Structure formats: structure tokens, C-alpha cells
Amino acid sequence: MLESRGHPNRLGMRGWLFGGRWGPDRYLYSLHRITGLGLLLYFAMHIILTSSRALGQGAWEESMARVSGPLFVIGEYLVFVAFAFHAINGLRLALAEVGFGVGKPIEPIYPYRTALDEQRPIVVVAMILVALLIVVGGLDFFVWH
Amino acid sequence: MTADSKPKTVLYRVLRFEPEGSSNPRWQEYTIPYTSGLTVLDGLWVIKEGVDPSLVWRSSCRMGICGSCGMFINGLPRLSCNTQISELGSSTVEVAPLPNFDILRDLVPDLGPMFDHHQALSPFILRPDREELEKPTAEYYQSSAEMERYLQFSYCIKCASCIAACPTVATDPVYSGPMPLAQAQRYNTDTRDDGFDIRKLALRGPQGPWRCHFAGECSRVCPKGVDPAKAIQLLRRDLVADYLRLRRPTPPAAVVEKPDDIARRPDIPEAPPATV
Ligand code: SF4
Ligand code: FES
Numbered sequence: 001m002l003e004s005r006g007h008p009n010r011l012g013m014r015g016w017l018f019g020g021r022w023g024p025d026r027y028l029y030s031l032h033r034i035t036g037l038g039l040l041l042y043f044a045m046h047i048i049l050t051s052s053r054a055l056g057q058g059a060w061e062e063s064m065a066r067v068s069g070p071l072f073v074i075g076e077y078l079v080f081v082a083f084a085f086h087a088i089n090g091l092r093l094a095l096a097e098v099g100f101g102v103g104k105p106i107e108p109i110y111p112y113r114t115a116l117d118e119q120r121p122i123v124v125v126a127m128i129l130v131a132l133l134i135v136v137g138g139l140d141f142f143v144w145h
Numbered sequence: 146m147t148a149d150s151k152p153k154t155v156l157y158r159v160l161r162f163e164p165e166g167s168s169n170p171r172w173q174e175y176t177i178p179y180t181s182g183l184t185v186l187d188g189l190w191v192i193k194e195g196v197d198p199s200l201v202w203r204s205s206c207r208m209g210i211c212g213s214c215g216m217f218i219n220g221l222p223r224l225s226c227n228t229q230i231s232e233l234g235s236s237t238v239e240v241a242p243l244p245n246f247d248i249l250r251d252l253v254p255d256l257g258p259m260f261d262h263h264q265a266l267s268p269f270i271l272r273p274d275r276e277e278l279e280k281p282t283a284e285y286y287q288s289s290a291e292m293e294r295y296l297q298f299s300y301c302i303k304c305a306s307c308i309a310a311c312p313t314v315a316t317d318p319v320y321s322g323p324m325p326l327a328q329a330q331r332y333n334t335d336t337r338d339d340g341f342d343i344r345k346l347a348l349r350g351p352q353g354p355w356r357c358h359f360a361g362e363c364s365r366v367c368p369k370g371v372d373p374a375k376a377i378q379l380l381r382r383d384l385v386a387d388y389l390r391l392r393r394p395t396p397p398a399a400v401v402e403k404p405d406d407i408a409r410r411p412d413i414p415e416a417p418p419a420t421v
Contacts, residue, residue, distance in 0.1 A: 005255045006247035007162050007170060015245070015315025021220045022310075022362055029312055029360035096359050099382030105297040105334075108370025115375035116361040 025116055028123070032089050035082035042079045077141045084133035092126045153179040155230055157188055159200065160241040162248045170248060173197075179230065185218055185238055186225040189252075202252035209368060212302030215309070216252055217241040222306035224368045243309035259308050262321040266329040266347050271340030272397045285337040285398045298331035298376045300369045307363030307373050313356050320356045323363035323373035330380040339397040345384065354381050 016030040052063040096102055096119055103118035154176050162170040177191045186204055193200050202225075204214035209227040216225045219233050222243055230238055246254035272278060307323035308314050314322045329348060332338050348354060357377045364374040386392040409415075 005257060006164060006249040009170075009242065009244050009246060009248050009254070010318065011244045011312075011315035013316060015312045022360075023365050025359065025361040026312060029358050032358060093359055097357070097378055097381055098385050099378045102375050102378045105294055105372075105375065105379075107293075108297055108300060108372070110370065112364075112367075112370035112372070114361070114364035114370075114372045115378065116364055118375075119359075119361075 035086040038082045080137045081134050085130050088126050088130045155179040156237045158239045161251050183230050185228045201250045212304035215243050215304040215306045222309040222366045227368055245309050245314045256305055262325040266325050268328040270338045283400050283403050286401045287336050287398050291336045295331045295334040298327050301371045306366045310362035310366045312360050319351045321352045326354050327373035327376035330376040336398045
């Protein structure tokens with residue numbers, strides 16, 4: 001059913017990253033995947049690192065010392081940034097994906113109004129929330145502590 | 146001759162591919178005169194008729210109806226017959242076959258996989274009274290408001306632009322893609338249809354709507370304003386409601402009884418005999 005019948009021309013990951021003249025929602029889509037993969041990687045590292053506690057106090061302190069430089073603080077902050085985006089955008093998507101904020105079927109009269117236009121105010125509010133979280137998180141990481 | 150009176154030209158960069166040869170697709174350039182109102186498809190005909198008869202593509206109606214001329218034009222999937230060169234804002238027209246489909250030859254994509262997915266989702270009215278469906282005695286009842294729940298999705302011309310634009314399809318050949326899923330919703334919401342439970346089974350798993358994450362490009366490029374992204378989200382709403390047992394199934398619309406106490410007006414002729 002899906003075998004190749006000509007020269008393969010699937011965009012692959014280029015389709016996520018080098019969208020060309022695409023719209024902002026595609027970049028939110030790509031960023032959502034990238035931050036999701038980043039969080040997964042962090043989660044795996046986190047599990048491996050904290051599991052060293054099972055090897056005793058010494059092993060634990062050693063692995064903690066290994067991840068305590070300023071570079072790791074920046075890395076942790078990036079994890080927080082990815083979390084803030086992925087969480088808020090994920091909530092937006094979870095609601096949109098069960099039909100909230102996408103509008104009803106309409107008569108398509110040019111210029112077409114699509115579900116993206118219905119969703120735009122929600123996207124703007126969500127991204128403002130993400131920005132606020134990133135700023136507050138930044139203050140917490142680098143100023144208040 | 147002043148610079149202004151020089152005839153304007155337009156440069157076509159066309160992706161060529163010959164399946165007989167062993168070479169990869171390559172770009173070929175053609176310069177043709179520009180005339181006001183020239184569409185991208187018109188330009189291809191100018192090339193074929195006057196410069197290079199070996200250039201191959203699909204098209205038919207030349208008026209955005211048949212859906213056969215979808216191409217990747219200056220970085221976006223569009224109908225070539227529906228795209229004025231003047232609206233591209235460039236004197237270079239870059240034409241490639243729709244991505245996410247294998248290239249059969251030059252600008253001809255293999256749309257077979259899309260139609261396989263489409264067919265798997267039963268894009269037609271399903272209901273138990275087969276006899277009535279095959280040999281209708283009258284119309285099924287449907288109000289205008291009921292029709293408007295699916296009408297937008299029924300304008301689809303199967304041009305495949307949405308599939309070429311979808312980033313999920315770009316990495317996932319198993320996912321059905323926007324057009325087939327929008328058509329599943331079109332028939333699910335048709336009050337004459339009773340196929341929700343059958344399509345529900347076909348929509349399970351990775352080919353179903355769950356791989357959509359609302360990049361929305363399908364709706365952005367759709368030349369008919371079908372808004373497949375909306376259809377997919379509404380399809381999911383119905384599937385989730387059904388899963389949570391919140392969806393109230395309704396029987397398919399009944400046949401409108403023919404009134405037997407009204408005489409036919411003599412000035413209205415009988416319908417001609419059926420041809421199929
Ligand atoms: S939904 Fe729109 S873009 Fe997709 S096949 Fe139908 S008409 Fe073309
Ligand atoms: S030729 Fe029919 S849609 Fe373009």
C-alpha cells in the first residue's frame with residue numbers, strides 16, 4: 001500500500017525545521033517537538049544522575065559535583081524555558097485538539113478564515129504567559145538566588 | 146527601444162525527473178515572455194508548446210475545480226492554474242512536484258498513497274438501507290443547518306496541497322494526513338450517514354487523527370478554504386466524546402415520504418429517465 005513508486009520526495013525533518021514560507025503555527029509545532037525531545041533527554045539524564053544515590057553518599061556527592069558549574073545553571077534554565085513553553089503550549093494544544101477555540105464549519109468565502117484565525121488570540125495569550133514564566137524563572141535562577 | 150518597452154520575461158526553474166535514467170531530479174531553467182494574467186500553468190504550456198515538449202505535469206480544468214494541478218510553487222503548495230505569476234511577487238517561478246509524494250516524472254507526484262488512506266476511511270455515505278441507497282425512491286431528509294455542519298469540508302477537490310504542507314506527513318508515511326481525515330469528518334457529520342462506528346475503527350492507531358498537532362499548514366494552503374485542520378480537531382472532539390460515552394448517536398436521516406394527496410402540476414414535466 002505504501003511502497004515507493006517513483007523517486008522519494010518526502011520532506012523528512014526538513015519539513016519541521018525549514019518550513020520556508022510557512023506560518024507561525026508550524027514553528028510552534030516544531031518547537032513543541034524539539035522542547036519535548038529536550039525534556040525527554042533531560043528526564044533520562046536526571047534519572048541516571050539521581051540513581052547514583054543508590055550507590056551511596058560518596059557516589060551521589062561526586063555526581064552532584066559534576067553538574068554544579070555555571071554552565072549547568074544555564075542548562076537547567078534552558079530546561080525550565082523548554083518546560084514553560086511545552087507546558088503552556090501543550091495545554092493550548094490539548095484544548096484545541098478536542099475542538100475548543102477552532103470555530104465551527106463556515107461557508108468558505110475568499111479570503112478564507114480558518115481555524116488558525118480562531119486560535120490566534122489563544123496563541124497570543126499562551127505565548128505571553130510563556131514569556132512571563134521565562135522572565136520570572138530567569139529572575140529566580142539568576143537574580144533572586 | 147527604451148528600457149520600459151522591452152518585453153517582460155519570466156524565468157521558470159522547473160524540477161525535472163526522468164524515471165528511465167539513473168539520475169536524480171535536476172533543475173532546468175526556461176525564460177518565457179510575460180503577459181498580463183499569465184498563470185503558472187499557462188507558463189508551463191508556453192514552455193511545452195514552444196520550448197520543451199518533453200515537460201510533463203498533470204492538469205485538466207484550468208479553473209481550480211479538478212484538483213489535478215497542485216505543485217510546489219515558490220516554496221508553497223498551490224494550484225498552478227489558480228496562481229497568477231503577478232501574485233508571486235517575483236520574476237522567478239520555481240516549480241517542483243508536491244513534496245511528501247514520490248515523483249513519477251517531472252512535476253507528477255504519485256498520489257496513490259493519499260487515495261489509499263482516503264479509501265480506507267470510507268469517504269461515502271454508509272447506512273443500513275442499501276436497497277434505498279442503490280435505487281432511491283425519494284430524498285433523505287436534511288435541513289440547511291444540518292448541511293452546513295459538513296458543507297465546508299465537502300468543497301475538497303483532492304488536490305493534495307494539504308498533504309504536501311503537513312509536517313507530520315513529512316516524517317510519517319503511516320499518518321493519513323489532512324485530506325482523508327477531513328473527509329472522514331465530512332461523512333461522519335452528514336446526517337444521512339450512519340458510518341461513525343465503522344470509521345472509528347479505521348481512525349484508531351497511528352493512521353488516525355492523533356498524530357496531528359495543529360501546525361495548521363493544511364488550512365493555510367488549501368485553495369478551496371476547506372480548513373482541514375478544523376475538521377481534524379472536530380473529528381477528535383467527536384471521537385473523544387464517543388470514547389467517554391458523551392456522544393449521543395442519532396439514527397441516519399429518514400427518506401422523505403412522498404406526499405400522495407398532491408397532484409403533479411401539468412406544466413412541470415416528468416423527470417427524464419435515469420442514465421446510470
Ligand atoms: S483539503 Fe484543500 S488542500 Fe487538501 S486536498 Fe482538499 S482542496 Fe486540496
Ligand atoms: S487544472 Fe484543475 S484545478 Fe488546476
